[in-house]
Amino acid sequence: MRVLLYAALFAILYLALKRWSGTPRRRARLLTTRMVRCAYCGVHVPEGEAIGEGPRFFCSPEHRRIALPPGV
Numbered sequence: 249m250r251v252l253l254y255a256a257l258f259a260i261l262y263l264a265l266k267r268w269s270g271t272p273r274r275r276a277r278l279l280t281t282r283m284v285r286c287a288y289c290g291v292h293v294p295e296g297e298a299i300g301e302g303p304r305f306f307c308s309p310e311h312r313r314i315a316l317p318p319g320v
């Protein structure tokens with residue numbers, strides 16, 4: 249019976265560690281990759297991949313070109 253007890257303890261510890269180690273990483277990813285909305289098509293892109301134009305963001309150079317008049 250002792251073996252079963254150890255097995256159960258190990259399983260609980262393993263699950264607790266797994267949950268504990270997985271949560272902060274998920275939280276960190278949510279904090280680091282802020283999603284911004286394309287001002288032209290409304291698609292959400294990570295801020296790092298978006299093209300910022302003042303307060304607005306675009307998903308691609310094409311949408312930036314279409315949405316903003318040339319020369320501005």
Ligand SMILES: [Zn+2]
Pocket residue numbers: 286287288289290291306307308311
């Ligand atoms: Zn777009």
